[in-house]
Amino acid sequence: MVDVPYDARADAPPAEVPEVELYHPRSWWTQYVFSQDAKVIAIQYSLTASAIGLVALVLSWLMRLQLGFPGTFSFIDASQYLQFITMHGMIMVIYLLTALFLGGFGNYLIPLMVGARDMVFPYVNMLSYWIYLLAVLVLASTFFVPGGPTGAGWTLYPPQAVLSGTPGQDWGIVLMLVSLILFIIGFTMGGLNYVVTVLQARTRGMTLMRMPLTVWGIFTATVMALLAFPALFVASVMMLFDRLLGTSFFMPALVEMGQQMKYGGGSPILFQHLFWFFGHPEVYIVALPAFGIVSDLISTHARKNIFGYRMMVWAIVGIGALSFVVWAHHMYVSGMHPKFGFFFATTTLIIAIPTAIKVYNWVLTLWRGDIHLTVPMLFALGFIITFVNGGLTGLFLGNVVVDVPLSDTMFVVAHFHMVMGVAPIMVVLGAIYHWYPKVTGRMLDDWMGKFHFWVTFLGAYLIFFPMHYIGLLGVPRRYHDIGDTSFIPASTHTLNAFITVMALIVGFAQMVFLFNLVWSLFKGRPSGGNPWRATTLEWQTPETPPGHGNWGKELPVVYRWAYDYSVPGAAEDFIPQNQPRATPALQGAAP
Amino acid sequence: MSAIILFMAVITVIVGWWLSQQRLTAKPWLEEGSIDDFPGTGAVTLPAAKIGLGVFLAVAGSLFALFISAYSMRMNMADWRTMPVPSLLWFNTGVLVLSSIALQWAHVAAHRNNMDGVIVGLCAGGASAVTFLIGQLLAWQQLRAAGYFVASNPANSFFYMMTAAHGLHLMGGLVALGRATARVWRGAEMAQVRLSVELCTIYWHFLLLVWLVLLGLLTGWTDDFVDICRRLLT
Numbered sequence: 001m002v003d004v005p006y007d008a009r010a011d012a013p014p015a016e017v018p019e020v021e022l023y024h025p026r027s028w029w030t031q032y033v034f035s036q037d038a039k040v041i042a043i044q045y046s047l048t049a050s051a052i053g054l055v056a057l058v059l060s061w062l063m064r065l066q067l068g069f070p071g072t073f074s075f076i077d078a079s080q081y082l083q084f085i086t087m088h089g090m091i092m093v094i095y096l097l098t099a100l101f102l103g104g105f106g107n108y109l110i111p112l113m114v115g116a117r118d119m120v121f122p123y124v125n126m127l128s129y130w131i132y133l134l135a136v137l138v139l140a141s142t143f144f145v146p147g148g149p150t151g152a153g154w155t156l157y158p159p160q161a162v163l164s165g166t167p168g169q170d171w172g173i174v175l176m177l178v179s180l181i182l183f184i185i186g187f188t189m190g191g192l193n194y195v196v197t198v199l200q201a202r203t204r205g206m207t208l209m210r211m212p213l214t215v216w217g218i219f220t221a222t223v224m225a226l227l228a229f230p231a232l233f234v235a236s237v238m239m240l241f242d243r244l245l246g247t248s249f250f251m252p253a254l255v256e257m258g259q260q261m262k263y264g265g266g267s268p269i270l271f272q273h274l275f276w277f278f279g280h281p282e283v284y285i286v287a288l289p290a291f292g293i294v295s296d297l298i299s300t301h302a303r304k305n306i307f308g309y310r311m312m313v314w315a316i317v318g319i320g321a322l323s324f325v326v327w328a329h330h331m332y333v334s335g336m337h338p339k340f341g342f343f344f345a346t347t348t349l350i351i352a353i354p355t356a357i358k359v360y361n362w363v364l365t366l367w368r369g370d371i372h373l374t375v376p377m378l379f380a381l382g383f384i385i386t387f388v389n390g391g392l393t394g395l396f397l398g399n400v401v402v403d404v405p406l407s408d409t410m411f412v413v414a415h416f417h418m419v420m421g422v423a424p425i426m427v428v429l430g431a432i433y434h435w436y437p438k439v440t441g442r443m444l445d446d447w448m449g450k451f452h453f454w455v456t457f458l459g460a461y462l463i464f465f466p467m468h469y470i471g472l473l474g475v476p477r478r479y480h481d482i483g484d485t486s487f488i489p490a491s492t493h494t495l496n497a498f499i500t501v502m503a504l505i506v507g508f509a510q511m512v513f514l515f516n517l518v519w520s521l522f523k524g525r526p527s528g529g530n531p532w533r534a535t536t537l538e539w540q541t542p543e544t545p546p547g548h549g550n551w552g553k554e555l556p557v558v559y560r561w562a563y564d565y566s567v568p569g570a571a572e573d574f575i576p577q578n579q580p581r582a583t584p585a586l587q588g589a590a591p
Numbered sequence: 592m593s594a595i596i597l598f599m600a601v602i603t604v605i606v607g608w609w610l611s612q613q614r615l616t617a618k619p620w621l622e623e624g625s626i627d628d629f630p631g632t633g634a635v636t637l638p639a640a641k642i643g644l645g646v647f648l649a650v651a652g653s654l655f656a657l658f659i660s661a662y663s664m665r666m667n668m669a670d671w672r673t674m675p676v677p678s679l680l681w682f683n684t685g686v687l688v689l690s691s692i693a694l695q696w697a698h699v700a701a702h703r704n705n706m707d708g709v710i711v712g713l714c715a716g717g718a719s720a721v722t723f724l725i726g727q728l729l730a731w732q733q734l735r736a737a738g739y740f741v742a743s744n745p746a747n748s749f750f751y752m753m754t755a756a757h758g759l760h761l762m763g764g765l766v767a768l769g770r771a772t773a774r775v776w777r778g779a780e781m782a783q784v785r786l787s788v789e790l791c792t793i794y795w796h797f798l799l800l801v802w803l804v805l806l807g808l809l810t811g812w813t814d815d816f817v818d819i820c821r822r823l824l825t
Contacts, residue, residue, distance in 0.1 A: 120643070121640075188650055199635045199642055200642050201634060204633065205625075206633070207614065208615070223606075226650045227602065227649065230653045231653075237752065238752070245742055247745070247748035248745055249665060249745065264670055266665075270665060273664070317610065321603055558626070559625070560622075564620075
């Protein structure tokens with residue numbers, strides 16, 4: 001045991017980190033609109049992401065209405081259905097989840113949790129948000145251009161994405177690619193901030209191994225995103241060339257409507273490689289912040305230190321590295337060499353090891369903990385169960401021979417919605433319930449929160465469990481209407497109608513949540529600075545919500561790791577990270 | 592995808608080396624109360640801008656590695672016709688080398704507190720970078736005149752796209768260089784000048800390196816190397 005003697009520097013002067021020159025807003029505009037304060041930018045990111053996310057939610061309702069009651073809604077034709085799935089997928093994965101976890105939670109939590117005054121490049125951080133907003137507006141504008149948004153599916157596979165049979169071929173696909181390019185530029189600006197802030201602006205005493213796992217998750221995810229998004233960038237630029245300049249990067253020789261097209265020789269598989277080189281790390285770009293946040297939620301609300309902190313850190317880093325060598329498991333049906341498939345199946349299954357370590361550690365953290373079933377805790381538990389469920393079907397799909405027959409069925413849709421739809425959203429919601437008091441100074445209403453949780457959690461299972469089943473029956477994804485197909489039993493239609501009704505109910509539960517957010521802003525119970533009695537630095541700010549510069553005059557000094565809960569002999573069941581070690585005399589006096 | 596995998600391997604080694612210095616095997620729950628006991632595990636003391644540039648170079652490097660990956664995959668298809676490289680590119684390369692040397696000069700001058708040398712170096716570096724960009728545009732012009740349009744063959748498409756991507760990065764660098772020069776002009780303090788000049792110099796060397804790799808690829812010099820790599824991997 002490394003026994004560090006009592007440190008006489010306990011009340012030593014803080015701030016070995018040089019004081020950053022803080023930018024000071026001079027007007028209402030620069031304080032709330034063109035703000036360079038990471039906390040304001042975080043809220044801007046979160047609100048924008050939620051707004052466009054609501055659009056995607058409505059799109060999912062429309063899709064479900066069509067699938068559940070085909071032929072009833074005449075305004076949804078086959079083209080629109082394809083446009084809805086494309087926009088729903090793209091918005092949810094990139095413009096909602098990525099932006100919310102990194103731009104929203106990253107901006108709010110990183111400076112506060114590592115004890116910095118702000119991000120290191122505030123101006124670039126502000127630009128990052130405005131470019132993101134522009135990307136969202138360009139994306140949303142595709143609903144109003146001639147031909148509407150692209151219907152190529154969120155993977156935008158060429159050649160069909162560029163061909164006239166696909167809806168949105170005129171403007172939709174072009175604006176989608178432009179929007180993605182903008183998003184990546186904006187994200188890179190933000191990402192530089194998140195990484196450099198963690199590297200360079202940690203306060204005194206905050207070693208890497210004392211960082212809360214939330215910061216580890218967001219940090220690693222950002223590093224991955226910075227390296228993976230260029231692949232989407234390259235793919236988007238090249239497809240834009242194909243579409244606008246008539247090059248043949250991805251486009252093979254084709255005959256369209258009896259006419260030989262100008263394209264020739266291109267490789268659609270090349271696009272798939274580039275897309276999935278981004279696309280698979282993207283899964284973990286969304287999952288790692290969720291892993292980190294959920295670790296903190298569980299530890300705080302079970303009043304127990306996280307089990308196996310080091311293992312958790314190694315697992316995060318390990319998953320981050322491994323996720324770059326699994327991309328081709330999305331391409332088993334592309335006609336690849338069987339040895340390739342074997343390699344990627346192996347790497348895919350190896351990822352299950354660090355992931356399983358994390359799940360075990362969450363469960364062992366809960367073991368004999370003082371579990372408070374608060375709303376954030378409920379969502380965290382919901383996440384663990386959902387993630388395990390989604391992960392198990394991932395084992396099916398990771399194997400080539402099982403994947404081939406299941407590929408492009410609703411089973412895949414159900415799998416990825418469980419693992420990277422419902423599971424991260426559970427964390428997002430839990431995290432909002434957890435940190436809302438810090439952001440606003442008021443608690444979210446508990447009763448509405450519990451109602452929201454139970455409807456969302458049970459509803460999600462009632463949506464996606466049956467969906468696995470109809471996938472196993474062979475119902476294909478991306479089909480507007482399955483009609484009377486011989487191998488699909490009639491009961492599938494009943495099940496589809498049931499899923500639709502549940503989807504509507506779960507969607508409406510989110511409206512209760514939105515109402516709660518607004519209502520509690522004015523009527524919520526005042527929370528005080530540290531309502532969950534948590535150890536991490538963001539709860540120790542002198543003001544709540546934290547003021548400009550976060551820390552008043554002096555930066556906090558960190559004396560301990562982030563998980564000192566229920567320490568034997570301590571006066572309280574939590575010891576904040578910035579609390580010095582008690583003198584031996586005091587320790588002796590404690591009962 | 593071998594180029595990007597290779598690049599990622601390099602990044603992994605760098606990140607792994609750095610992490611290995613950070614006591615990832617420490618047991619933080621036993622180290623209550625300690626601060627500053629383990630030098631080198633606190634925040635990095637380098638200026639934020641320098642780390643920021645380092646991270647950005649990793650991002651830009653990943654971008655170019657992906658372009659190269661796409662290039663090496665696409666060039667194996669049947670319709671690939673290698674494009675003649677305009678001889679102007681050799682002149683442009685020389686100018687870009689000069690640009691890098693000029694900035695290195697400014698960097699050295701900044702360390703010797705020689706303000707005039709800094710200004711000369713920055714201006715010479717900026718001017719030669721602009722010359723390089725004009726030269727690249729002229730090279731495009733020559734190719735167009737000779738009938739090598741962007742869509743006529745994938746080799747041409749890659750040439751235009753990759754030179755454009757490189758040129759845009761250089762233009763971004765010129766903005767930073769312009770700001771650094773303005774700062775020197777206004778008489779900023781030496782430490783600040785040194786940092787700005789150093790960052791510009793690093794970025795310039797990086798872009799020179801990228802350009803040399805791209806040139807090797809476009810002229811076919813690296814074909815043998817790519818071939819060897821491919822054989823090793825398959």
